[in-house]
Structure formats: C-alpha cells, structure tokens
Amino acid sequence: MNLSELYADHVATLQGHTAALLERLGYAGMVIYSGTATGIFLDDHALPFYANPHFKHWLPLPRHQHGFLLIRPGKRPQLFYHSPVDFWHLSDGAPGGFWTDPFDIAEFADPVEVQSALGDTPGLAFVGEDAALAQRWGFTAINPEPLLHELNWLRGYKSGYELACLREASQLAVAGHRAAEQCFRDGGSEFDIHLAYLAASGQRENELPYGNIIAIDQHAAVLHYQHLDRRHPASPDAFLIDAGAEVRGYCADITRTYAARPGLFAELVAAMDEVQRRLVASASVGASFVELHQRTHQAVALLLQLFEIVDLAPESLVETGITRSFYPHGLGHLLGIQVHDVGGQVADPQGTPLPPPDEHPFLRLTRPLEAGMVLTVEPGLYFIDTLLAGLRHHPQAKAVNWERVEQLRPCGGIRIEDNLALHPDHTENLTRDAFANS
Ligand code: GLY
Ligand code: MN
Ligand code: MN
Secondary structure, eight states: OOHHHHHHHHHHHHHHHHHHHHHHHTOSEEEEEOOOOOBOTTSSOBOOOOOOHHHHHHOSOTTOTTOEEEEOTTSOOEEEEEOOOOSSSOOOOSOOSTTOTTSEEEEESSHHHHHHHHOOOTTEEEESSOHHHHHHTTOSEESOHHHHHHHHHHHTSOOHHHHHHHHHHHHHHHHHHHHHHHHHHTTOOHHHHHHHHHHHHTOOGGGSSSOOEEEEGGGGGSTTOOOOOOSOOSSOOEEEEEEEEEETTEEEEEEEEEESSSSHHHHHHHHHHHHHHHHHHHOOTTOOHHHHHHHHHHHHHHHHHHTTSBOSOHHHHHHTTTHHHHOOSOSOOBOSSSSSOSOTTBSSTTOOBOOOOTTOTTOOOOSOOOTTOEEEEOOEEEOOHHHHHHHTTSTTGGGBOHHHHHHHGGGOEEEOBEEEEEOSSOEEEHHHHHHHTO
C-alpha cells in the first residue's frame, strides 16, 4: 500500500473505534482542537507551537494552529482548516496532499465561523487545551477523563500508516546520528555536533521531538543534559547522543554512546551493547516489561562485578539497591506521537492505574507487551556524582572499588536506546534497521 492508502486505512480504523467509543460514552460527537501558540509573558512573541497530540493522531499537521476536527458516528470526519488573512506570517496554505481524501474540509479565517457551523455543542465532547474557548462555545464535556483514557489506550496500538511514519523518523534520526558521531570524532564541540545533527537529519530545532542530548564526557552523567558546550574538548573520552526526529508528528528516540578510543570504557560500551541486544530479543508480544526492567538490573549487576566496579555478588547488588545508583531510570516507554507516549501505566481502556513497583518509580511502561505497540529499550550505566555521594553512605560502600569508579567517572555514562515495533510473530527493530540501511 502507498502512503495515501495506508493513511485512508488509518483514518477509517480510527473512525470506527472512535464512533463506537462515542456511542458507548453517550456523545453525539467529539471536537478536537489543535490549539494555538502560547505567548511569552509581556512580549509579542510566541513559544514554538506543538499541536494537541489527539489532533495529530488524525492529521499529519503537527504545526497547524486553530484547526478543529469534528468526529461523529456514521459521518465523514469534518476538518475546519484555518486559513487566516495574515500578512505577517505565511499561512499553512490550502489543504492538499495525500491526507485530504477522508475529510470534508471547510476553510475559515475567523473561529466564529466554526462556532456557528458547530451549532449546538452540548452533545459534543471537546478535546483540547483551550477550556476557556470551549466554555464560551457552550461545551459541557471538556476533556472528559473517561474519553481521554479510551483515546490514550487506542494510541498504544499503531496502524500501518503510523509504522511507516515511525520508520521514516528513524531513518532521518539515524542520518543525524551518523553525522554527529563523525563530528565528534573530528573534534567538534557539543554545539558543532548539534548543528551537524540538524543539518544531516534535515530538521530545524523546533522540529525535533525533544531537545537533543549531546553530551561529551561527564555531561553524559546528566540523564537529560540540556546544554550545548561551545568549547572544543581537548581530548574527550566519550560521547553520548540521545536525539530523534519527527515525521508527520511521529517520533524517533535514539541513543548511542561512543568511546573515543579502545580501552576500559570502550569495553564497557560493547558489553552494554550486548546487554541491550539481549533485552531487545526478549521484548516480544506477551513479555512483561516490568520483568525485563528487573532483568536489566541483574545485567547491570553482572557488568558492575565483571568490570570490577563493585565487589559483590550480582544478586546482592540488586537486592541492596546498589544497581539503582548506576542505573536510575526505567528501561523504556511507549513511543509514537509523544516521545514518552501516553497509556504506559494503565491496566485497561478505563485508565485503571498500573503503577511501577515502589523500588522502580521511573519505569514508564508497566503494561504487558502487545502486538501493535511501539516502545523504546534503553538500558544505561552511569557515574552520577549525586548518586555516588549517596552510595558512600551505603552499608556496602566498602564493596565499591572507588578507584575504578574514578577511572570511569570522566566518561559520564552509557545509554543505548532502540525503538521497537511489536508484531504478532516478530519484533521489528526500527533503529538497527535504519542504521543497517544508512
Ligand atoms: N530522550 C528521552 C528518553 O529517552 O526517554
Ligand atoms: Mn526514550
Ligand atoms: Mn532518548
């Protein structure tokens, strides 16, 4: 199927699920509002705009402001498409391209036109950020939680169209990753690497699904390091890059870690790569992600012992919580329209919470793995000063080989992150496929 066929299929499936859902919840329809850019306090500029994710689920218009989509059971979806009269900005242009067929499209300049076209709103649910607008227009069901839970649940299962977008996003991100590694090896600063990434992946900064994490040496010990050092490192040891791409609103979220030269850190990176590949091989339909996360702690414990970082049996390293000082985050999360996609910690479409175990509060995915899901697998091992300081007061602090820790601390840490699409009979590694094809 080509893209427009895949997309028509995607919209038809969404329409079917949503119609059933609206009827069950007693709504005549649902209006999804894309939103509008937030202004900066006391300024006449606005922050970059990112559309309501539920709008993006239906439409490949991730930057379209003031769009209204009306969904009603048994009727074609109706899009109110904003075509303002504006000589300050370039408007989005007339609606066109592969995506328009499934919709009845009405262009408007002033939202008042949409308000009168919608008419009586009490039977309609409103899904969007602007609750004040919804109230003014007479909506009484504004972002109703039962509806949002159901919509979030649906987003956990990707259509063929969504997978096509995610594959493209991976390919773009990998082009950026290749250029970034080269720039690092050529002596580039974090800032240089960031620019090389943007150029090679064909994205401007606002188009990234999240701020690039471009971390040389100890900066890699900051999990979401947000700066870009302009200085050129004299003799760097290591480079961690966590950077993605967005295609038609769908995200890639990829991390790679590189050692500058052969040696202990390079061996640790290679060992972690092995661990990551084994975890990926186990991340298939029916698996428990909570169990996989716990298994990651056992694997990290083995590495800590093998690399003589802590002299304790792996079981004790996990039991005493020492592994959490080196690997403090979760193994991964659902991925799609949002990088940390919704619906990872619920047991059912009604939104019954499925929280992670107490000792793993940062695990974002607790649902059993099912066909159609797309998720990340991203184990890590870091030398984080604040956590190491805490470890010094641990009853087993003497078992830590602090000299070895000091030797590795300048390298910051390791994370290796792939994006997986789960099929009934196999797991597709979007990331490694993209690297293999680049
Ligand atoms: N890039 C953020 C994450 O990996 O979850
Ligand atoms: Mn991630
Ligand atoms: Mn990431």
